[in-house]
Amino acid sequence: MTDAMSSLYPFLRFDDSPGEPSAESRRSVDAVLAEVRRSTTDKAREIMxxxxxxxxxxxxxxxxxxTAMAERFARGGRLFAFGNGGSSTDAADLATQFLDPPPGSPPLPAFALTADAAVVTALSNDVGFDLVFSRQLAALGRESDIAVGLSTSGNSTNLLAAFDEAKRIGMLTVGITGGDGGRMAELDSIDFLFAVPSASVHRVQEAQTTIYHVLAELSVEGVR
Known part of the structure; x- marks a missing residue:
């Protein structure tokens, strides 16, 4: 048990003497594991x-x-998702929900604006990272399309610019953020804003996953 624990948790201090670990070492391990269990339980309770x-x-x-998203898809619309850092991964996951829906549901056109490294780096280098999403929407977006931006803080400048551009085009705009919504809550260019009321980035992202999965299910079901 001690060997297994020391390989999994090398930061713990184990007794180096041969034979059975000392009572002190066992107490140290038990205390740490109890704290890990408590922390895990607290986090699970918080996200629930x-x-x-x-x-x-x-x-x-x-x-x-x-319903609004389903109506756009029914009119031939496409979904464009975007975000920074971990939110860019969530944007890609969101797009996948439409491209690979449950059996019996039609695939729907959806794209993550961070998926093409060449496009992202070219725009960041040539026109600035603040415009990396809005420039893509300006080139690709149509009035029947949907723009979904994800941010834990709601303050990302490139998301704010993207929402303004999407609204100018006439796209349906959906913001998914945390806390009180940040600067995204101040925009007139977001049609639907979902804010997860937590200061923890981890809990916000976990709840955001639930939000966009529900939206994907409702949209696909609405089109079907």
Whole structure:
């Protein structure tokens, strides 16, 4: 047991003497494992409560947004998702929900604006990172399309510019953020804004995953 623990948790201090570990070493390991269990339980409880809160407070907004997205897809629209850092990964996951829906559901056109490294780096280098998403929407977006931006803070300048550009085109705009919504909450260019009320980036991203999965299910179901 001690050998296994020391390989998994090398930062713990184990007794180097041969034979059975000392009582002190065992107490040290037990205390750390108890703290890990407590921390894991607390985090699971927190994210479950956040998800319940989102359901209570934003379920009608989720339903309305899912319906609006389905209507755009039915008109031949496409979805463009974008975000920075971990949110860029979520944007790619969101696009995948439409391209690879559950069996029996039609695939729908969706794209992550961070997927092409050449495009992202060229725009960042030549016109500036603040315009890396809005420039792509200006080139690709149509009035029937959907723009979904993800941010844990709601303050990313390149997302704000993208929403303004999407609204100028006439696209349906959906913002998914955390806290009080940040600067995204101040925009007139976002049709549907979902904010996860937490200061923890990890909990926000976990709840955001639930939000966009629900939106994807509602949209696909609405088109089917």
């Amino acid at each position: 409560e956040l998800r319940r809160h989102v359901h209570r407070e934003q379920r009608h907004l989720l339903a309305a947004c899912g």
